[in-house]
Amino acid sequence: MSVPTLPAAPRDSGDAWVFGQDGSKFWGRFGAAGLLVCDEARGVLLQHRAAWSHHGGTWGLPGGARHDGESATHAALREANEEAGVPAAALRVIGESVFDKGFWSYTTVIAEVIEHFDAVISDPESIALEWVHPADVELRPLHPGFAAAWPALRLRLPGAAAG
Template sequence: MTGLISGFERLADHDGHAGLKRAAVAITVVEHPRGGGELAFVLTRRARTLRSHGGQWALPGGRCDPGETIVQAALREVSEEIGLALSADAVLGVLDDYPTRSGYLMTPVVVWAGDPRAIVPNPAEVASVHFIPLAHVAREDIVSFVTIPESPRQVIRLWIDDDHIHAPTAAVIYQFREVLAGRDTRVHELEQPVFAWK
């Protein structure tokens, strides 16, 4: 896994994204709590009390503070949301930027956290923490693409934890899964459902 992530060649910065605010999300890889050597990544359900996207599925992440790099922002958000203090040495790689309909250029940072027992969710931001096995996201039957009247682009959906997850989170997870499979799949053109456009 480490070589596939560190060897991933990101798309060059796209023209036309200059007006978007920078944000980072962390794909936090851990040993699955049930043991057996299985790996998983951390997915959260956002607290319903949050002003934007309350109750939705999310990776730990948020807007970059002034002067902060993407990696610094991702590590800070991991600390603030799920209580893990990780150093830059934990970073395995960075995936493609994803432009969101809500005005952000979101950059996924893949980090290795190891032991999931150190995770302590912040109840002000996180309603629940879920460990999604990497073997689950490798399955073909969890991915679907649909069309909507509002856009010519395909909307991606992933079936995870008995629910559909949509872009931007679904797009990021989908590219992560494709990189792990050795496929060079780009996701910046995948669409979000209309409810996520604000």
């Protein structure tokens, strides 16, 4: 898969909670997406979530709510740029993993670094950004959704980065 060009984001923000019949809640009226960025030399990019955010204080992926009509890949790239300064042009998208509840979905877009960049905290949703060796990811307090998905996601990392 190649990196798509990023057109202007759709106007309609999906920033809202979606509630399941069992009372569970998920962020993103049109679903959500996150970006699993892998650099063979540095590991995977993790975001330490601000205390005020849902599951605050945990580590996860840059990501967030999709806009109406926005593809998961575009949403993941947009959110990672907004939250961590990740430039889409420095990545090659290599796959997706979808968690689908029927009424809501979360797509993890997997990308490898093809041009070095430094991640920077660029909005208040992050308190830290760190490159973490895949073998050390589970040593951190992870966002519950990411913790559940990580074992399968790790197997999809390219080459030596899977650790």
